[in-house]
Each structure stands twice: as C-alpha cells, then as structure tokens.
Amino acid sequence: MKKRVFSAEFKAERVLEVLRGEKEINEIASAHEIFNLILGSHKCYYVKYLEHLELKKHKNQA
DSSP: OOOOOHHHHHHHHHHHOOOOOOOHHHHHHHTTTOHHHHHHHHHHHHHHHHHHHHHHHHHHHH
16 A cells, blocks of 8 residues: 655645634544544644744744
C-alpha cells in the first residue's frame, strides 16, 4: 500500500474545519479517509501555533 501524502494546505483546511466547529474530527477524518489521531495531532499543533502568535502579538503591542 502506497503512503498518501497530503499538502500543508489540505491539512490546515481540515484543522480549520475542526476549529470552526463545522464538523467533528471523526466526521472529517472519515470523509477524507484519514486517520483521526493524525488530524487530532495536527489540531493540537495549530492551536499551539495560534496561541504563540497571539502571545507575540501582545508582546509587540506592550
């Protein structure tokens, strides 16, 4: 079985669907035939990244 490779844009769009509350992780994973734990780990990464950007923004404003 050949490993499927997804673009960063595809991954980001799926995570944004979760963050916006459009669908649950399991629904998105099933619809795109991807493993839900991978999608969940990407969500955690993006949430941490967004928090980091928010902290940088506040530091720059202070």
